[in-house]
Amino acid sequence: MSKAIFEAFDGYQGIVDEIDFSRKHGVDYTVYRDSVDQQINLLHPSRISLRVSDIIVESPSTKTLRFVSQDGYLPPFLAGQYIAFFLEVGGVRTRRPYSLSSPPNQTGYYDITVRRVERGRVSNYLLDEARRGDILEGSGPSGHFYFNPVFHDRxxxxxxxxxxxxxxxxxxxxxxxxxxxxxxxxxxxxxxxxxxxxxxxxxxxxxxxxxxxxxxxxxxxxxxxxxxxxxxxxxxxxxxxxxxxxxxxxxxxxxxxxxxxxxxxxxxxxxxxxxxxEIYGPPAHIWEDPAWPREIKAEDHFRVRVAGGKPIDARAGEPLLTALENAGLRVPSLCRSGECSMCRIKILSGKVFQPAGVPVRKSDRQFGYVHACVSFPIEDLEILT
Amino acid sequence: MEAYDAVVIGAGNGGLTAAAGLAQKGLKVLLLERHNIPGGCATSFCRGRFEFEVALHQLSGMGTTERPGPLRMLLASLGVLEDLTFVEMKDLFSVSMTDGFRLTLRADKDQVISELEQRFPHEKAAIHQFFDLVYAYANNMLAAFFFKDPAPSREKYPVLYSHAFKPASEVLDEIFTDPLLKGLLSVYWGYLGLPPNRLSFAYLAMLLFVYIEFKPFHIKGGSQALSNAILNRFLSNGGTARFNGGAKRIIVENGAVQGVVTDDGDRIQTEHVVSNASQITTYAQLMDRENIPDQVFTEMGGRSLSPSAFTLFVGFDCEPGELGITGSTNFLIDSFEFDDRIFSRMRSVDITDETMVLSCYDVADPDFSPAGACQANIVTLKYGEPWMRIPPARYHSVKFQCAESMLRRVEAIFPGVRTHIEELEAATPLTHMRYLGHPEGAIYGFEQYTKDSMFFQPGRYAPIEGLYFASGWIGDCGFQPTLNAGMSAAKSILKKLDAA
Structure with a gap:
């Protein structure tokens, strides 16, 4: 059928005139370029470059690290939110979230307060290695643990x-x-x-x-x-x-x-x-979970193949995300507590243990997706990141 | 260098069906998505024990297994039907006003007419005249275009010829005198983004027709289930999907697509690109200006950005009935004047007596939220541009103020909702901008004026060989049209390859 039949519809000429007029006085979309990204970066940058401007000793085991922005801009946040740091510790690329302890009205810097923890690879690194002037990469502020005036009590x-x-x-x-x-x-x-x-x-x-x-x-x-x-x-x-x-x-x-x-x-x-x-990291002793399969020990090892690649080694008692990072794979993550869904991966074969209450979308469960930060391998796995 | 038969940029509805449609025919396809999850608009997010549906209010075009509609057939052809459960909504919609007015229309032509006759006896003849016109228009349209009549004429399709380019309000004004009735029958304008005085009758008529004839549906697990199912089929047909990284550049040489550079800097060789991103992003950000004929920007310059939306996602610790919510789809309306006041409200940040839709999926699907709980998705259309002028430091407080105003409007109709809130999240035009990547957060892409309909625009085609579009930006917006757009883009590529 010839498309031109609409030229015979009532009102056709009026539409043609409207098109001519609107093009003549139209929008110049060539200038849009990356304007969407620029606008969003004011609120939700995927990365910010932060410089340690001060280190405050709070107690023998705790320090506050104060960060200023390398480019002079810090996005606003709500009191209670966190940022994640992207770090390389001991040759392993990883990320860790830290709640901001400075108030949002202090727009000149972000504070995080870090306490020494047993086996806390990143926290201990920040306590022992970070120096004034160091540059760290961080995420934009994130998280849902804040006062919501619409329905929270004063x-x-x-x-x-x-x-x-x-x-x-x-x-x-x-x-x-x-x-x-x-x-x-x-x-x-x-x-x-x-x-x-x-x-x-x-x-x-x-x-x-x-x-x-x-x-x-x-x-x-x-x-x-x-x-x-x-x-x-x-x-x-x-x-x-x-x-x-x-x-x-x-x-x-x-x-x-x-x-x-x-x-x-x-x-x-x-x-x-x-x-x-507030979310607070993956369970530290997952094998003590009442639903944990008794026959599996925390130290048991399993083989994980990522998209048909070389198998990597993963420990049952450790989140799958950690094993992937230790093997040098880049898996995005933010909250590392099961909530933000950034480390969502697909399990093609094998089983992982997930503690109860992890918010995974219904259809993600149907199609085998898990949040790697709170998934613990209990069989050999094949996955897709 | 990695090489693919086609690269699809974006895993929204259009990108997903394009990718799945191509992979199904054995093509080697790479799907790139900036986010960590497929779907674009067709997605969900979790807060507490709730999984909130983001965008799907009423799925059109499904029809029943006995009488399948075009969307059911499309999904069947992709092989995803068995992975999904569809829930039919028995109601077309309910309308509620602060003065206590309530009306529910069942998704059945005779029941709609008889209910309206009872409520508006003085407009009895007009009601019949209106629905006769809507059906005549839809049947004319389908015969001429969907079934591709080789010799259409004004004699065969008089209503198509006379009404295709008429504004909806003009038709309603001709037929009805009661402003309330006119308002009720044009309430679906919110699904299209243009108020009735600017919307063409054609869009309104087709929407009423498809919802009544093929019934409105929802999906178990929400629209994310649909996105996951299509992606799953794509993967099982050998497709490659990369998340957390989109396309940085489309490489064009001598007027033809040669490849794509990803956000990670990988150079991919391909002769076919389906862009699920907007034409604005595709042309102005992903391509070099010298590769684009001037005509592209001239044509696009005549089009305007659709509104974005302000949306509240609320999880309640009780069943819908306890809140007084008895329908799945509830339009809250207080003003029926077909004038540009609607427009000026959409152009302001604050919320007063705007028309809004409150969808409560738990009414049709009691399993949607956890047992004993329910959720509401409440949305009103707002242009994104005024939001872009809010200083970042003020953003959160403005967002909370708007959420509060919206909740007050809901409370005026469903008193007591506030005492049951367990989770509440607001999405502003900037949120939509963030997750969709659309300029000004325009949820419907370009506005759908008659001048922007399929007759007058390039649709999925580009003046660059091998480049196709599949999204709500190329024509009609909504789930059915965008899913369809991806299939059409896939077919265009397959046809081109067949011919070669």
């Missing part, structure tokens, strides 16, 4: 464990520095008192501002310690906050803290929708 009950204090530092600093209409109850659990990062600053802020209530909770207190001791229990929380109405609860710390505190909160009558949990 009274925030925060439960922190160990280095899980960092996102709350950003939130509390922002609140006091900007005079925000928010109240913080901060329960901060540590094994010993001298492990409590920012203890002095939090004590000072709590003394000065009525809306900052700081409750350190020490598991093994020194003799004669007058403050709260043991774990962060429902009773302690209730005694401090009075009632659970009009309050949103935020948790950031190791898995053990969630396992203990979430049931405590529920026992207090806090509905699940009021409980916000």
């Amino acid at each position: 009274t925030q009950v925060c439960l922190a464990g160990g280095s899980g204090i960092t996102p709350f530092m950003s939130m509390i600093r922002e609140a006091v520095e900007c005079g925000l209409d928010r109240t913080f109850y901060l329960f901060y659990g540590n094994k010993t008192l001298d492990e409590a990062i920012f203890h002095d600053e939090l004590g000072r802020l709590s003394g000065r501002f009525q809306n900052i209530i700081y409750v350190p909770v020490i598991e093994n207190p020194p003799g004669g310690y007058a403050g709260a001791t043991g774990l962060i229990t429902g009773d302690l929380i209730m005694k401090t906050i009075g009632d659970v109405a009009d309050k949103t609860f935020y948790l950031c710390g190791p898995q053990g803290m969630y396992d203990f505190c979430v049931p405590e909160l529920q026992r207090m009558g806090v509905p699940l929708r009021k409980i916000r949990r």
Whole structure:
């Protein structure tokens, strides 16, 4: 059929005139070039070049690294968000997320606060090797652990464990520095008192501002310690906050803290929708998961073939992502806790163990996709990155 | 150097069907995608225990197994039907107003007419006249174009000749007097991006026709399931897909495609490229200006960017009924004037009484969200340009303010929703810009004025040998058209290779 039949449709000439007119006064799209990327980079750059401008010793085991932008621009973030660093440590390219501990109103720099951890390859590298003037590559700010004014309560009950204090530092600093209409109850659990990062600053802020209530909770207190001791229990929380109405609860710390505190909160009558949990890395001892296959040992090794290539070696007790990185493969990642889906890979054959509750899309499950950062090999695998 | 029969840039709907269509015929195909997941718009994301559907509201063109529509046939030809479960929506849509007005239309012609007759008895004759016209137009259109009548004429297809280029509002004004009824019957304009005074009757008529005749559908697992299924078929047919890296440049020599340079700097040899990216990006970013005839930019310059959208994704800790939500597709409307006020609202950042659609997939598919929970995708159209002028430091607070305004509008119709929110995420025009790579976050590509319809534009073709387009930018937008666009691009390449 000749396409030209539409030339006989009523109103055809009017359309032709409209086309002539709109082209004559049209848009010059040649100038668009990479304008989309440039616009998005203001908010969500895939990479930022950061220079260590200062290193602040917080405690014998903890340092704050302060970063300024090499090109002078730092994208905005929400208190509680993290950035990931892209590093090469011991000849292995890897990435690690760190919550920003500086407040978002401080637009000149980003702070991250790092504590020494057992087998913490990257954290220990940052503590021991990073020097002023070093340049590190980082991601743009990311993450969903922040105050959302649309549906969170203005009274925030925060439960922190160990280095899980960092996102709350950003939130509390922002609140006091900007005079925000928010109240913080901060329960901060540590094994010993001298492990409590920012203890002095939090004590000072709590003394000065009525809306900052700081409750350190020490598991093994020194003799004669007058403050709260043991774990962060429902009773302690209730005694401090009075009632659970009009309050949103935020948790950031190791898995053990969630396992203990979430049931405590529920026992207090806090509905699940009021409980916000920050991600905190892959489970450290996955083989202790109740669903872990008993016949598999943490030290068992499996062979992983990537897209038909040479097999690489992977340990059952270690996230598949780590094995891939150790073998020199480049797999993108951000949160390394199962949430962001950046390290999504396809399992062609073999099985991995995934802890319960990892947010994997339904159809990804159907077609064999997993998040490599929280997948543990329990058979020989063939995968597609 | 790596060599492929074809390189497909972008794994959105059009890119996926193009790639799968070519690989199915034995071609060696490379699919490049900047993101870590296929789908483009047709995707989902997780927050807490919810997986949020991003873009699919009502899938058109499916039809039933007994009476398959064009999309079902397309998906069958790609071999993905058995991997997917489709859920038929019994309602066309519901309309809710803050004054308490509620109306639900079933996806059935006779039931739509009888419901409207009951509610608008003074417009009884007009209602029949309108649907007769919609069906006459659709049947004329299908006979002339879909079934390719070799000798069409005004005598055979009078409604096509008289109505193809008429604005929707003009037709509605001619037939009806009640502004509310006119508003209800043109509420689907939001799926097309142009208000009824600028939208052609042809688009509105075809949309009503396909939804009523082939029924609106949703997919178990959402649109991501569709994207994953097509990609899976592509891979099993020997296709190569690379994620987390797109194309940096299309190499053209002597007016013909010679290859592609990837974001990683790999040079790929190929004589065929299907671009699932916009023509703007393809021509202005991926290609050298001297390889592009001036005519390309002159033609494109006459077209304007469609709106983007502001979208709220809300996870509730209760079932839809508890929120008062009884329909899958709910249009919230408060204004029915067909004037450019709609336009000026779309051009402003703030949200007041805009028309919006709230889709609650759990109504038709109770498994969509976790047991005892449900989700809503609430969207209103907004141009991206004003958002680009917000200083980055202000961006998050403006985003929260708009989310709050939108939620208030929803609360006015479904009181109590706020007390059940478990997760809430907002997407602004800049979010759409980020994930789609579309200039100004234009979700529908170029605007779909009559002058931009298939009769007047180059569609999938480019004046560069071996380059084809497959996306919502080349003509009609939406799931069915973009999936179809990819198949058409694949067919063009296969035909060219057959001829050689």
